[in-house]
Amino acid sequence: MHPTWQRVAAEIGMDAFLAMWRVLDAEEQWQHPKGGLELTLRRYRSYEHHQRDTYIRQLARSGMALPLIRQRLIDAMGVELECGRLKQIISKSR
Numbered sequence: 001m002h003p004t005w006q007r008v009a010a011e012i013g014m015d016a017f018l019a020m021w022r023v024l025d026a027e028e029q030w031q032h033p034k035g036g037l038e039l040t041l042r043r044y045r046s047y048e049h050h051q052r053d054t055y056i057r058q059l060a061r062s063g064m065a066l067p068l069i070r071q072r073l074i075d076a077m078g079v080e081l082e083c084g085r086l087k088q089i090i091s092k093s094r
Helices: 003-012 014-026 044-061 066-077 083-091
Strands: none
Touching: 003 014, 044 066, 044 083, 066 083
């Protein structure tokens, strides 16, 4: 087994890893014609951006002003964005 998969198993536990492997193996769409599995995951950073943007939109929907949203984002996630970028993120949800 590739060392990366060994690290995943160590991180989540072998039972969880084997359960994940069984689920993935059952999906025909990921079975490679030459054997094995072939799947694609988006970068983890993409997930983090999604979480950040969702948080920003929730704060905006609650009526919070941009400077306060900006500070909340810094406090909660350690992410510093300019108010202009916050406006862009908020406007994408409308």
